[in-house]
Amino acid sequence: MSLTIGHIEYSNCTPIFTALQRSMDCSGYSFVRGVPAHLNRLLAMGEIDVCPSSSIEYGKYPDRYLVLPDLSISAVGPVKSVLLFSRVPLERLDGAVIGMTTESDTSVNLLRIILTTFQGFTNSFERTPLPLAEALDSYPALLLIGDRALKGALTGGGYHIYDLGDLWYRATGLPFVFALWLLRREAAENKPHEVARLAVDVARAKRIAYDSYPEIAAQAPEREWIDSAVLVDYWRTISYDLTPAHLKGVRLFYNYAASLGVLPAAPDVRLYGESGGV
Numbered sequence: 164m165s166l167t168i169g170h171i172e173y174s175n176c177t178p179i180f181t182a183l184q185r186s187m188d189c190s191g192y193s194f195v196r197g198v199p200a201h202l203n204r205l206l207a208m209g210e211i212d213v214c215p216s217s218s219i220e221y222g223k224y225p226d227r228y229l230v231l232p233d234l235s236i237s238a239v240g241p242v243k244s245v246l247l248f249s250r251v252p253l254e255r256l257d258g259a260v261i262g263m264t265t266e267s268d269t270s271v272n273l274l275r276i277i278l279t280t281f282q283g284f285t286n287s288f289e290r291t292p293l294p295l296a297e298a299l300d301s302y303p304a305l306l307l308i309g310d311r312a313l314k315g316a317l318t319g320g321g322y323h324i325y326d327l328g329d330l331w332y333r334a335t336g337l338p339f340v341f342a343l344w345l346l347r348r349e350a351a352e353n354k355p356h357e358v359a360r361l362a363v364d365v366a367r368a369k370r371i372a373y374d375s376y377p378e379i380a381a382q383a384p385e386r387e388w389i390d391s392a393v394l395v396d397y398w399r400t401i402s403y404d405l406t407p408a409h410l411k412g413v414r415l416f417y418n419y420a421a422s423l424g425v426l427p428a429a430p431d432v433r434l435y436g437e438s439g440g441v
């Protein structure tokens with residue numbers, strides 16, 4: 164039986180997926196590409212078995228998933244690709260309607276926590292697929308994630324740019340976990356051998372990726388729009404680990420999300436392979 168794996172089509176996923184596809188036998192895997200919000204829906208519907216997914220997706224449906232250990236897409240401080248672009252300084256955004264990308268499920272809630280809980284503002288939020296300059300004709304500020312955020316920062320435009328990883332870290336001193344590798348519990352039960360193999364393969368792919376960023380960047384499709392040294396620097400900014408500090412960070416995120424009514428409660432994170440997991 165083959166395993167269907169979601170592949171976020173952002174450059175933050177390029178190192179691990181390149182290492183996986185180059186260095187492992189992927190004949191038992193099929194890959195589905197998309198932006199996080201779309202892949203979260205496919206995972207929830209059971210159309211994919213496992214995926215690096217928005218961390219809030221686990222918070223919403225903890226009974227549906229297990230988390231692959233030692234893996235995440237996180238930042239300990241600035242992340243460089245989850246950015247609020249604003250026409251005015253952050254202090255002047257109280258009361259404003261803020262535009263937010265349609266691609267994210269986690270960062271949109273991080274933005275709510277930062278503005279509502281940390282700043283004490285009263286904002287409303289609207290999703291928009293508009294490109295940066297057009298969106299900022301309609302909204303004073305716009306949240307972008309992934310490659311659209313990286314490209315927005317590279318192009319400039321004279322906006323104030325706020326890095327949400329940085330704002331979280333300044334307020335909490337903890338890593339922020341944007342994505343967890345979520346595995347459907349059904350897949351863990353129905354395809355145990357395939358899942359066990361994938362967990363080993365992805366862990367190995369992460370270690371290979373950590374040791375070969377310059378080589379991966381030299382052949383990456385992102386070379387068309389980003390300098391390879393800048394790309395390597397971006398990958399070094401991201402933490403792909405899931406340490407006890409990361410787990411503390413994600414738990415705090417769930418607590419804040421529960422306080423805002425985004426989650427009914429803050430769940431425990433159940434890891435694949437741990438007692439209680441499969």
Ligand SMILES: C=C(O[C@@H]1C=C(C(=O)O)C=C[C@H]1O)C(=O)O
Pocket residue numbers: 171173175199200215216217218236242244245266267268269270271308309310312341342
């Ligand atoms: C750091 C990032 O983390 C992402 C943010 C996500 C979200 O906001 O839902 C989901 C997956 C990650 O790719 C990024 O994409 O820039």
